[in-house]
Amino acid sequence: MSDLSHIDGLIAPRSVAVIGASDDVTRIGGRPIAAMLRAGFAGRILPVNPKRDRVQGLPCYASVDDLPETPDAALIAVPAKLVPETIEALGRRGCKAATLFSAGFAETGAEGEAAQRALVARARHHGMRLLGPNTLGVYNVGIGYYGTFSSSLDTGMPRPGNIGIASQSGAFGAHLGALARDQGLGCSVLITTGNEADITVADAIRWMAESDSTDVICTYMEAINDAPALLAALDAARAAGKPVLALKSGRSAVGARAAASHTASLTGDAVVADAVLSDHGAIVLRDPETMMDIAYAASKKVFPARHSLGVVTVSGGAGIVASDEAERVGLPMPAMPEAAQAVLKAALPYASPVNPLDCTAQALNDPSLLDLFTRSGLEEGGYGAVLCFLTYVAGSRAMSDVILEAMAPLRAAYPDRIIAFCALGEREVLQRYDDAGILVFNDPCRAVRALDAILRLGAAQARGPGPALPEVVPVALPEGPPDEAQAKALLAGAGIAAAPERAVQSAEDAVAAAESFGFPVVMKILSPDILHKSDIGAVKLNIGSAEAVRAAHAEILSAAATHAPGAVVTGVLVAKQLSGGVECLMGISRDPTFGPVAVFGLGGIFVELLNDVALRACPFGPETAREMILSIRAAAILQGARGQPPADIDALAQMLSRLSVFAAGAGARLVSIDLNPVLAMPEGQGAFALDAVIELDGQEEAAHGH
Amino acid sequence: MSDLSHIDGLIAPRSVAVIGASDDVTRIGGRPIAAMLRAGFAGRILPVNPKRDRVQGLPCYASVDDLPETPDAALIAVPAKLVPETIEALGRRGCKAATLFSAGFAETGAEGEAAQRALVARARHHGMRLLGPNTLGVYNVGIGYYGTFSSSLDTGMPRPGNIGIASQSGAFGAHLGALARDQGLGCSVLITTGNEADITVADAIRWMAESDSTDVICTYMEAINDAPALLAALDAARAAGKPVLALKSGRSAVGARAAASHTASLTGDAVVADAVLSDHGAIVLRDPETMMDIAYAASKKVFPARHSLGVVTVSGGAGIVASDEAERVGLPMPAMPEAAQAVLKAALPYASPVNPLDCTAQALNDPSLLDLFTRSGLEEGGYGAVLCFLTYVAGSRAMSDVILEAMAPLRAAYPDRIIAFCALGEREVLQRYDDAGILVFNDPCRAVRALDAILRLGAAQARGPGPALPEVVPVALPEGPPDEAQAKALLAGAGIAAAPERAVQSAEDAVAAAESFGFPVVMKILSPDILHKSDIGAVKLNIGSAEAVRAAHAEILSAAATHAPGAVVTGVLVAKQLSGGVECLMGISRDPTFGPVAVFGLGGIFVELLNDVALRACPFGPETAREMILSIRAAAILQGARGQPPADIDALAQMLSRLSVFAAGAGARLVSIDLNPVLAMPEGQGAFALDAVIELDGQEEAAHGH
Structure with a gap:
């Protein structure tokens, strides 16, 4: 560093x-x-x-x-x-x-x-x-x-404040600075890194993480030129309690084309970058406006521990629009406790006090209603944030006097929560709320998105640091490319189970193997010279008895002798035939920026057509692997949807974590691993890699080193 | 009306x-x-x-x-x-x-x-x-x-202009009006309809469609109280060339709860409403800010015929951010023709002239570059809109003189295209561009989203009206609930094919039926008294020969006699066993607001877990059905992904259209139809409903009538 x-x-x-x-x-x-x-x-x-x-x-x-x-x-x-x-x-x-x-x-x-x-x-x-x-x-x-x-x-000098900006692009960084200024936000520093011959955005982020003048860090990146330094900088910012808002461009095909022609370095895979940056606590965004909205909210340094929103509104319609947006972004809006609803209903019979809490236009005549509903949301609702939709009503100076009188004591009473207004009006009037510690947004949906980000941060801070990373031990890789059996053996050493299988030299050994696994079994020829075993009848499935094992053994050897008379036959493989599980896919690919990345998905169309996968940089523990597995859209299939028994997710998580540890220990020669399919058996019955391919790179070790 | x-x-x-x-x-x-x-x-x-x-x-x-x-x-x-x-x-x-x-x-x-x-x-x-x-x-x-x-x-009076607002919610409608005013936009009318005892938003929209003062119609709805009038109003607005921007709240569970408690009527299914409103030309939105951005762009009444965007930028970074957003929303950004790229490259060697067209900060020293790149985007690129990212550079009065001088002739030369700026600065300076017919946005991503909406509208206008709706003839429904055979017979009358099948009374008739269909066939008992036919062995699959048909016939009758001795047996059903197709699902459900709605999806997980379906109000023709089929995320499976032969999409589209016509003709007693699965065979081989369930409502006809 x-x-x-x-x-x-x-x-x-x-x-x-x-x-x-x-x-x-x-x-x-x-x-x-x-x-x-x-x-x-x-x-x-x-x-x-x-x-x-x-x-x-x-x-x-x-x-x-x-x-x-x-x-x-x-x-x-x-x-x-x-x-x-x-x-x-x-x-x-x-x-x-x-x-x-x-x-x-x-x-x-x-x-x-x-x-x-x-x-x-x-x-x-x-x-x-x-x-x-x-x-x-x-x-x-x-x-x-x-x-x-x-x-x-x-067009004007920046306002002083605690938002810092680090950008590879000069013009875009200055655009962010000007946007902050035009929105009335205060900045500490703008650092633009250009070609990054020496100092990178990672250095700039780390400097801001250590500087007293900056509490919120905004960063714009096109290429990640020093991944370990960047991740260390993100970790330092997280440890300092300073949110990092990251706009990493080059997601789209067009964008990536422009990024490559624009900068002197290649843009890494945006999906991997998103996953890794998020994993290190960054809030990954795609547009400058959302970045500034979240920076504004974060600049107040209140990060409530609960990821939940209450909406108090003078307009039923706006309450619904805000609720729809909250659901879309995944921000929970739990209903108020029934007792509290009854109290609010008693104060205002036509109110709809569930959540959104509609205090109706009556709150304009009686601002104590606004106080009552907001206080109840904070106290009985326990929401991390309460968003009050007041629109133009809050925008006149006369009303702002009344509203501030009602809200200031509340602000003081709940310093660890957020009170936000959606309001329209002159900047001077709205500034009075901001000065009183109330966040002000013009648009209810922008408010919801910014609050969601802040509440997620607060909840993550409250959870504390995630599980420790597993210990990585160096893995000895073979010289040449491993075949399936060698790959499975390597992985078995790392605790990754394949279906039980044994190479045998006689029909009686085959029967013994099959009886030790239990029927049915699969049998196939073992020969480095025969590639398409099925085509010549040298693979037999669904073998259900000792007698059938003996017959299959003879037929397989005979098929090999007939159709591949010159082939070296090293034996016959007997494997337990598994069924009744869910087909999954696990793999490792080496990202040019972040090194080995693990991927998990369900087999077939989910991966191929829907790209429904979870990604994570290696290594990680089984808790993290479990989160990955449950994060895919099709996770319900593993949890027992469509009448299936629930799959052994614990075993899958162990396998995925062990795979990540193996990949981290294998070093730069490991190009990729494919376990496809992995069969996740019903709960308690394990998960097994039915195939394994490990690709190594003997020549280009230096090129992959970081 | x-x-x-x-x-x-x-x-x-x-x-x-x-x-x-x-x-x-x-x-x-x-x-x-x-x-x-x-x-x-x-x-x-x-x-x-x-x-x-x-x-x-x-x-x-x-x-x-x-x-x-x-x-x-x-x-x-x-x-x-x-x-x-x-x-x-x-x-x-x-x-x-x-x-x-x-x-x-x-x-x-x-x-x-x-x-x-x-x-x-x-x-x-x-x-x-x-x-x-x-x-x-x-x-x-x-x-x-x-x-x-x-x-x-x-907080201020509205500015005069051509944007009209119709809202069920008073406060939310007034919020939209105040938002327009605060963003410098001009309004014609605001009409809030409250309880809609008589006049509805549909009336308000139709009034605006016919009024000279309004060119763009913004509407906010919680409940649709008169669907035919609303659709007629949307059609009238479309015929008048006036975009309707619709915010229909109550999408989320929380939102729907609030909508029901807030208004005197139930909120219909938001997904169906979105589909139907879009089908009638409305732009369906979910937030007020996007609504105002699009209204602003639409208020200039330029709707280019091409749905394509060129981005000219003084910042590579901003060009990438805009490109990423364009890809996300599906707005094409085709590359510039190579000859044009060469010309631009000659004018500015460090330029990246593909698209985005990066004219670099050099354009600040030499504004003729801005003119050259924008002109080339309009002329050689042929883009419907060119977005110039100029940020704070365009915000100073001195630069605005220079930029306007360069851009005004371009604006005049391409009146049917959009030129938009992303710029920051004082409102007075930015207003100068707006006055010159150049759209001004602060944020590149908001600009991209608004332009996408306008360009989609323009492309739709250029395509002209869609295909005419098919003719609907009344369908005679049976008194009681139809069984599977009756349902299939009813649908067959509407041209919807089931797998070939025949009820037979003897083994020899069964053989004749099977030979007429071709082997293999499926056979099952026909008895109104036996529900779980498979459980008693009264269903046989994969019957491959005349001999096997005779055996199956005897076994089925014997199984029925043994396990259900008292059952009335009306015969044995022989059906062609189809395989090799793709399992789909088609259905009809009666929406309380819009009447019969057709749904299409792939079978299994796609519908159950991913909700990957297309919806449309009935009736519609086969072109529309084809669009629906190809709009689902998993459409690639029908088009031949994963090594499958392409499915007979034409046959599926015919079936779906015929189903929609049947449903429209069946009237209010039809509650639902499920064709699940429908087997889409390889191209040229048809599509067949393998099961059919029609649910009728005998009692509540009045309740479903509209």
Whole structure:
């Protein structure tokens, strides 16, 4: 894990040199200086430009060597070809952090990539950290530091606040910053990482996780360039109680095409990334507006322990719309206790006090009803959050006086819950509610989605950390590709059961094997030379007696002798014939970003047509495996739908967990594992891999190492 | 279909009496007068109140009888108990339209419902139309008519425009109006229908469809009280080229519970309602924000014929986010033609000109790039809409001059396409783009969703009206419940094929039947007294020869004689045993709102666990049936996935269409039909119902009639 101290200098410098400083406030070398002057940056700004004595009223220095002090940070706004010597001069001078606005590196092709690598080597030599190249830079609102040339500042400066943004894309990061500002939200920092030659979004997230100024972390990623660092950063943020809202683009075929052409690195599989980021506590989103809504709610730092919503409404219709959205996103809206309903009904006979709690337009004449219904939702309903649909009613100044008087004591009495309004009106009026600690949304459905995210976070925090990861021991893999029997043997060593089977050399051994398993059994020829055993009659199913075993043994050997006279026959395989279970599929694939990923699904159409699978990075324990198994849409089939007996989900979970541990221990040579089908027998009767294929990569070990 | 002339008087009156007029501008009888005075209503306002000579500066009349003229409309703001005499007085006076603000009718229970029915009878007697009771009323922005007591006007008056709103819920309708206003959108009318004792949202929609002032119709419904009128209104709006955006609440279990308790009528099945409303051209939504976004886009009245999107962006990241959203909602983003890509690449070497078309931040220095990329998207790309992601860059006044200069000629050159911006900034700056005919959104994903809806509408308009509905002829149903054979015979009369089968009385007849069908066959006992035929061995499958038919015949009769000695045996059924097809399910259920609805799905888990079905109101033709069949998620199985031969979808579509025609002709006694399974054979080999159950309702005909 990289040292953050120099990143601190990059994001919160006490002095900054601007190499290529300009008097023109619309140029890359002029914008940062103008912004810092406007914002009253408390540190020293040190312009460097050989052609000027002063820049924007500040003393200007001819070169890095002429600087009167070693700056904490440098902003480099010179053409690409001048960047190496600039880095060198800064390094000699002892500067430890540089932001490289300059473009023309890895994003332009192989030559630029080589130049970029050389830059990093040069910087490392001097112990200097680099942001960029091809970055829009950084701003740090609290100290007025604007190491950025973003024109987003032309339409207004950010408001100070506790929402931090880390983005690979400069323009998109600045869009998020401007969106926050236009929605009245306060930001701490914006960090855009560009080509990520050195500093990545992972570093930026970790810096924010450790910084006092940031409580909510928004991040936009196109490619994950250092997965272990990113996951460690997410873990650090989670440990610090700071939500991470992640927008990972490149989900669609079109999007992935654009991402690959846009950045210098490949976009990983979005589905895997979603699963892994969520697993590390990130809230994965797909649109900036939802990100800002959740960031707004999270910025208040109230994360109730219960994932449940009460809706108090002056409009029955709005209550229904909000309820529909809650059901759609899976946010529970339990009914009020009957005794509490009776109390509310007594106070307002026409009320519908179940949940939504409809206090009708009567609450406008009598705001004590609003207080009563909301209080009852918090106290008797016990909801993690109560959303009050007040629409334009809350938007007039006169009503806001009355409403605030009713709600302020409630806000104080339930500090660990959320009270949110859906309200329309002038920003100044709505701001009064926000100032009183009440969340304000314009749209009931956006409110429901944001509250759902916050309540899920709160419930996860209340549950505490998940189960510890299982211990991984290195797995010795064979040199060459394992055949089915070897694959099953390898997996058996990891505790993964196949159907009982035995290779035999005689008819009597076959009978003994069959009797030890119990009938019926399956028998097939064992020969490395015979691929299509069924086609030549060398596979027999459903063999039900000792006599039939003897007959099958003879027939199989005879079929092999007749149809494949030259083949080496090493014996006959006798296996217990299993039936009555549910066919599942388990597998491992190596994700280029996250390493081995386990997948679980039901056999057949569920996987092939509906893509109904659960994914997880390896390793994980049986509790997690159980969650995965139950998370697929078709899980009801395993639980006993359609008259089937419930399947042995415990055994499946053990097998899936052991498979994940095996994959984690097998290292980078393991390309994939397919257990297809796995037969999940009825409860208590186990789960068995009926086939196993392990694919190894002998040659490209280095390419897969991380 | 009801006469709209009196509704016209209700929504656009030249004179309005206010019964229960008040000087207090916060009271129900005071608010409408204050609002009309503020808005400069051009008609006459006639306050009625026995206790006052003047109200809010206007002459006030002691009673309806004292009015100096017959008003076009009356607003009734008196307590429920005084409403009947008020209606009577207005009726005597010749007033033809009254808005009943008063509550205390059907929403309060059986007594109120009876009072409400009596009101309607009294009004009908006088030829008077009623809005409400329990309505928030109507406003008509263009003429300054405010027949409403909504406090939404306290936070500002609506802007004039061409978006009309019809809502059952008063507060929610007013919320939509306030939302439109706060988002800078212009409205024509707001009509809230309350208890819908007489006038329904269907009437309101039809009025808007015929009114020149409205081009886009937004509607909010909790219950559909007059389905044929609603569908006719939707058809009228579609014929007039006016999009209807429908928010039908009560989707969720919680929502439906709230809807039932909130209104005086039951909420129909939301899934059926969605399907039927969509089928009649409505855009069905679930949140008010999306409704307003689409209404905004539709208000410009440009509906391109091609459902395709081009994205021009100054930020690669934003282009990807927009692409991901487009893929999610199913909006195609075809790649640019290669020749056009080459031209763009020549103009800007680092551009990524596929689609999204990334013109990079370089477009800020050279706005001609923005023009070039957008023009190329419209011309060579041929996209129905081009969305330009310009974010804060477009938000400064200086840049807006430059951008408008570049884009205005384009706007003029492609009047049948949409140009939309995603931009952040002050409303005044963004308004300049809107004034130039460019749609402006803050969020790229909201923009994509709104454009998708508009482009779908445009493509549907370009396709023209769908196929004509098939002719329905009345079906004669039996008195009692039909058994399987009778059900199959009834359906056979409608052209719906079962597997070939014949009842026989001898072994030789059985052989003849089997030989006429071809082997194998199925045989089973025919007896009204034996229910569980398989259990006693009276069903034989897979009978492959004449000899086996004779044996089976004897065994079946013997099994029946042994195990059910007293049963009446009417013969033996011989049926062709079909195999090799795909098991499907077809059925009819009677929706309480929309009558017979056809459902199609694949057999088994697809329906039971995944609810993967297509729905449609009956009747419909085979083209529509084909669309339904291909719309299910598992349609690939019918098209030949997993190594199966493609199924006979034409035969399935014919069967489904014929079933819909049968159901439409069967009338209200038909409760349901289940054809489960229907076996879809390989292409060219037909589809056959293997079982058929028809449920009739003899007793409750009246209850099901509509």
